[in-house]
Amino acid sequence: MEIARTRRAAATEARRAQIASATIAVLAERGYAETTFEAICEHAGLSSKRLISYHFSTKEQLFEAVVGQVTADAAAFMRPRLDAATGARALLEAYIRANIAFVAAHPGHVRAIQQIVYNHVPVGGREHDAAIGRLVALFEDGQRAGTFRAFDGELMGTALRSAIDATADRVVNGHDADHCADELVEIFDRATRAEPS
Template identity: 25%
Template sequence: MNTDNEITKLKKVTFIEQARRSQIIECAIDTIVEIGYTQASLGEIAKRANVSKGVISYHFSSKDELFEQIVYKYDELSKSTFLPQFDMQIPPKKMMQKYIKSHLHFIEQNRNLVYANIEIVSNTRTKEGKFKFAGKFDERILEPIEYILLLGMKDGSFRRFTKLSRRILAQTIRNTIDGFSLEIIRNPDVDVSEYIKELNLIFDLSTRVD
């Protein structure tokens, strides 16, 4: 079965290559967490991966691509985690609670990836100073929250909002979640369950009908 062998070989090759890329990506993430975006040179990443600098260039076309892959990994993991949870059936209040809970759990379980993503996205700029990953800051990230708030307002489970007040509340919730990403790096022993409970209480109260 020549064909089979070749396929096996090809798969294996690709698999090894992918494994190596993954390993380097992982080390790059750790490096960023340990010493920060600014100091995370290829040399430092290579050191942590116990390989020579050239290995990284061999597997990635550039440092930019390596960092893009980290952002990509974050995006994919993020999408695959949260999209399936976006269920219209659940009542808005529950939905909001689920949103907060699942994001905090996601951050807890992927804290280094989440932190590295923030570092890269907030620091990578073009030569002209524009944010390279500007899309990451854009409004779309607020849409799910705004939509939940809208649903809850319509079915009477939340108080009334203007379009602007909905947006500001959504931003507040996002800021809270992003802030948690930094907090868990600084203080790894944070009590996540308690944090979730408190945030749910805070935003339950701040959305309740009088």
């Protein structure tokens, strides 16, 4: 009985992930207005749009799953780079470079999120708040160690996330990712660095 329940749960998660991945692709290729359940079914090779509404009762729930999938993919991509960094300044640099590298490697993910944001779909708030919270913790650790100067960590985290999001648009549109990452690293290193005593 327990094995059957585990298999059903795994099959449900796999189907939800398949639908979310297809939605990312359709949003990126066709835009928000043309991301219909029919278009998602066609892209995913599903027999009926009822398979989507079975797993996601509203389009907002589906887009929340898309944000969750993009966040999970970004975290998996970035984790090795972040784990290799030692010290607050190195971690800040790794965070910026890993974000921009993810954007360059996954432009469809970025376009999908942009379509959701530009069309004012009220999803992704928890992921955004969690991202800012992780940056605040990084800044506070660096301030305690004397690596970073005193500043408002939440404001700096919001500025950094906003800068990365704005730069993502440039990278997706063909700007050199390494150059963009170099500039952001320089800007935020200067903004956060403690002056030598």
